[in-house]
Amino acid sequence: GQNIDQPTEMTATEGAIVQINCTYQTSGFNGLFWYQQHAGEAPTFLSYNVLDGLEEKGRFSSFLSRSKGYSYLLLKELQMKDSASYLCATMIKAAGNKLTFGGGTRVLVKP
């Protein structure tokens, strides 16, 4: 299967930068997604990477290294509203639209 590992919890200060790492098995890899999920709410799409490199979208950036089976989500200029769980998910070619999720990283932003 697609074992996906990401840290359980991270704490950072408002205005700072936090990097959430995600590692996955590379066999059949067909794309990696990051979602944000606030407590009690649905996951919302943040980014998608399928090629190596950095994708920047405002305060959020996502990086992918296919050969290393590694991605990170970078959150800059942290705001209190960024306190949420961040979910790394992969898609593999043989599994159609199925997303396999990591356990999620809970980020707590402190004033």
Place this chain on the structure above:
Amino acid sequence: KAGVTQTPRYLIKTRGQQVTLSCSPISGHRSVSWYQQTPGQGLQFLFEYFSETQRNKGNFPGRFSGRQFSNSRSEMNVSTLELGDSALYLCASSFKTSGRTDTQYFGPGTRLTVL
């Protein structure tokens, strides 16, 4: 454009009962996937429907089933409910073009509690 909608939002059932959850995808989206989210197991894939056909199935017992209608709306059914079925059930839709990876957009979920 309206997002993915799910009904009902909350549901309380007792063991042994059955339940049907509904999902309306974003207009124009043809693929609907269902996921179960629990504190212990996280988000797990149940199944995917596209053009009224189940294309993929996760590792869940046969008590979990689903279907998709011609207007792309989807339902999932859980029969003979067990306590462990208590979870947030999320539906996600995507446009799904052939050969492309499409982003899935999630609905607000149905919170099922089994007593």
